[in-house]
Amino acid sequence: MDGVPRGPAQRGPGSSPEPAALRFGVLGPVRAWRDDVPVATGSPQQRALLAALLLREGRTATAAELIDALWGEEPPSQALAAVRTYASRLRKVLDPGVLVSESGGYAVRGLGEGALDLAAAQELAAEAEKARATGDLSRARDLLNQALALWDGETLAGVPGPYAEAQRVRLEEWRLQLLETRLDMDLEQGCHAESVSELTALTAAHPLRERLRELLMLALYRSGRQAEALAVYADTRRLLADELGVDPRPDLSELQRRILEADPALVEPPARPPTAEPAPVRPAQLPASVPDFTGRAAFVRELGEVLASATGDQARVMAVSAVAGIGGVGKTTLAVHVAHTARDAFPDGQLYVDLQGAGARAAEPETVLGSFLRALGTADSAIPDSLEERAALYRSVLDGRRVLVLLDNARDAAQVRPLLPGTAGCAALVTSRVRMAGLAGAHLVDLDVMSPEEALALFTRIVGEERVRSEREAALDVVAACGFLPLAIRVAASRLAARRTWTVSFLAAKLADERRRLDELQAGDLAVAATFELGYGALDAAQARAFRLLGLADGPDISLAAASALLDLEAEATEDLLESLVDTSLLESAAPGRYRFHDLVRLYARACAERDEQPPAEREAARSRLLDHYLATAVRVYAIERPGDRTVAHLEKGRSEGEEFGGAAKALDWLHSEAGPLLACVQQSLDAAMVRRAVDLLVAAIDLAESGADSRQYRKTARAACEAAAALGDARAEVRARVTVAQVLSQAGRFEAAEEETRRADALLREADDPWANGTAPNQLGIIALCTARYADAEGYFLRAIDAFRADGNRPGEASAVCNLSRTLASMGRSGEAVELARRGVEIYDELGMSMRLANARYASGIVLSQAGRSSEALAQLDEALCIFAENRQSLWEGTTHYRIAEVHLRAGRPARAARHAEQALAMGCIGGDWMRANALTLLGRALDTLGQGDRARACWREALTLYDETGSAEAVQVRRLLAPLSVA
Secondary structure (H helix, E strand, O other), X not given: OOOOOOOOOOOOOXXXXXXXXXXXXXXXXXXXXXXXXXXXXXXXXXXXXHHHHHOOOOOOEEHHHHHHHHHOOOOOOOHHHHHHHHHHHHHHHOOOOOEEEEOOEEEEOOOOOOOEHHHHHHHHHHHHHHHHHOOOHHHHHHHXXXXXXXXXXXXXXXOOOHHHHHHHHHHHHHHHHHHHHHHHHHHHOOOXXXXXXXXXXXXXXXXXXXXXHXXXXXHHHHOOOHHHHHHHHHHHHHHHHHHOOOOXXXXXXXXXXXXXXXXXXXXXXXXXXXXXXXOOOOOEOOOOOOOOOOOOHHHHHHHHHHHHOOOOOOOOOOEEEEEEOOOOOOHHHHHHHHHHHHHHHOOOOEEEEEOOXXXXXXXXXXXXXXXXXXXXXXXXXXXXXXXXXXXXXXXXXXXXXXXXXXXXXXXXXXXXXXXXXXXXXXXXXEEEOOOOOOOOOOEEEEOOOXXXXXXXXXXXXXXXXXXXXXXXXXXXXXXXXXXXXXXXXXXXXXXXXXXXXXXXXXXXXXXXXXXXXXXXXXXXXXXXXXXXXXXXXXXXXXHHHHHHHXXXXXXXXXXXXXXXXXXXXXXXXXXXXXXXXXXXOOOEEEEOOEEEOOHXXXXXXXXXXXXXXXXXXXXXXXXXXXXXXXXXXXXXXXXXXXXXXXXXXXXXXXXXXXXXXXXXXXXXXXXXXXXXXXHHHHHOXXXXXXXXXXXXXXXXXXXXXXXXXXXXXXXXXXXXXXXXXXXXXXXHHHHHHHHHHHHHHHHOOOHHHXXXXXXXXXXXXXXXXXXXXXXXXXXXXXXXXXXXXXXXXXXXXXXXXXXXXXXXXXXXXXXXXXXXXXXXXXXXXXXXXXXXXHXXXXXXXXXXXXXXXXXXXXXXXXXXXXXXXXXXXXXXXHHHHHHHHHHOOOHHHHHHHHHHHHHHHHHOOOHHHHHHHHHHHHHHOXXXXXXXXXXXXXXXXXXXXXXXXXXXXXXXXXXXXXXXXXXXXXXXXXXXXXXXXXXXX
16 A cells, blocks of 8 residues: 555564553543553654654654754744753653664664554554455455554544644544555445435535545435436536636546446446456255256256256257246155256355245245345345345346256246346246246246156165065055155155165055045145155154144244143153254254244144044134243233333233243344244134133234334234234224234334224224223324324323323333323424423333333433434433433334434534434434435435535435335425426526
């Protein structure tokens, strides 16, 4: 790195690597420490002398040089005496031998390794440059971040003299160079969305630094914000013309041209030289091919020819083959075998996913795309949220590569389309129970059962030639009983191979008993069910019961604790049973302590439960125990997060005690890891006997909605609970379900629908008095009225909620309504009352030790204080709220708090800081959905406009106006006024 400053010599040759007790800092105020204890460095002039010596790289500075460094051309008459006095004082506080006199001058010598922050920064920067040269961008970025973190404010802060001023300018320039280098690598690794916020603040602080403007344009463009990227260029050109009378440099103008032309090369970072580029990620995800693959020669040849068409010299299109057939027919085995055979033609890797299309919960394409992008080397932070954006990035990443994608067990063509590569050189193999007639351009293969000869050959390869040769007719009976279905044949033959005392005839006799084949299944599934029946029939009573009852639980998987509750057994006994089922291949171990069924096996297990579980009421009892487990554990989590909240006293009580946790972090871990199974349990528990507990489970798990991670599934489940309760005529369950639905609708910014649900719940309270809803419903109505600027209505609702919460002795509920009322009064101009109410809310939560709810109170307090003009106090409250939300993984609340902090900074005349926090709000998302996103865009536009970036500001306002119009928000009028000058022009 040219122009990088060098630190002083740290140790002489042969010196021992003892850790230095004395340390110095110049990247900030000039300071010294001995064993982390500050050492007094004296007056500003004395610190100036020390800084000049530290920056001399261990060389001697003459007295004349030091006088010139401290005072320049006009030194005082006693300058030489002053220098000697400063040196004498420093020598007394530093270690012996550090400050030495030599040839009429002075030098700093003998410092230990890492004793000067500047030297440490320089070494880190050099290591970062080496790491980048070898293609290790992740390490390079980390090293540069460590180097940049060594700055503590302004370099040589408060140090007088011309030498210090020159060094200040030089070191600040170097810091900006390091920062630009790190930001450049951020964009190379796909972190464009995260970089926008930082670059926005930096361009505001350094408006004439064109490299930062260039990086901001690129980051905005890659984030899908083309209009803003072009607006940055327009702002820059106008600023340079006004301030310097010059045009943007060619690189910036060229980037504008490429953005206007939508240059595809801008979507991805520029290619690095082959010697410096890290080796591309080469996924190899294919499952192992079975060593005894048998038959299917015609299909292997046919599919191989199709795949070859994607990689030959004449390849023009991506090759897609779709293999269809009933479950267990060997689609996956065939596809995996063909894929392994063809893998040499796809040197850039092979991707694989089980799409779980035969089950009730098929894999979502956006989830699969996220997994594929990570496997292809894309950083998590660079993976967009929407399906369309992920699919586009996926195709871009695959462009120019030769990758084979195996999509196993697909539900339909719609699920598959986003997962297909987009260019020649790549190929996709798809397996499904349905024929992919709607998959344009696909080569379709219908896979039937094996021929008798192929089936017998497969059976013989697994069992052994000797055992089959003497019982060939019995072997034919076995494969016929298996319906010539490969999976059934494999299971039957494997059992026989594992039992040396069995004969083939004995196995054939067992299969001849139709009572062991699930006659209840439809013809299409009969052969598969017969195969599963073999495994099920070999289980002992305890294993069989566990298998049947586990099949009753919906959800992607089940934890050991939940399975114990379902089976009504101790954890140790449950684990033994489940592990034995894993050994039989009837159950899979998803992870330590977690289990799952293959989708077809789950259907079979459930059919077994319908047929075999006696008495029949045990099926409902098992599902009830599972619901009780989730409810009791979720209540524990709720109680940990909200100590003193009376909500838990009003929830249904089951037989389970639930799981215990060592603290809030583990409680939250449980809630988020169990989100899928928990919400699935609610969905399947909406009958008359369990609907109240199911709804109460939603109430206890409300954090899932507020976190952002599981909001969509929570909202869908809450809606189903609401409809079920209404259909059953259970007024209490319906009230709670409607209030819960209203809460998630409000979080999404759908205030009109939320208000309708809450009013219906409020009306039902007349026939279903409910202490929980008595306070929660009017509180929710107040929140909606507050967000829609109906402040008088909001005040009435919050006062009613406060009375209800007090009557119930629910102090956290009261604090929530008090905080909401404080915001309402602040919006009505009653600042004194508002500030006092906000203070009361914080005090209540503080007394109760409620961590996350305290964050909500401080959030409300920050808003109120800001509206009262007390910006510093407001920021203190909002900063504390932000930390608590982050600790509790409430990302939507984090984003919302960033928006409020941005409001405070803008109101206080700090537009650059406002813009940075508004960008973070947009990146993280906010409570309030599109409505709040539009608010953040409007505020960002105001900040940018104040910073002189008018074109980019208008781009933000146009996007905000679109969102306001879509949500029917009154704020659209205000944004139209902001855009009006542009329209007139």
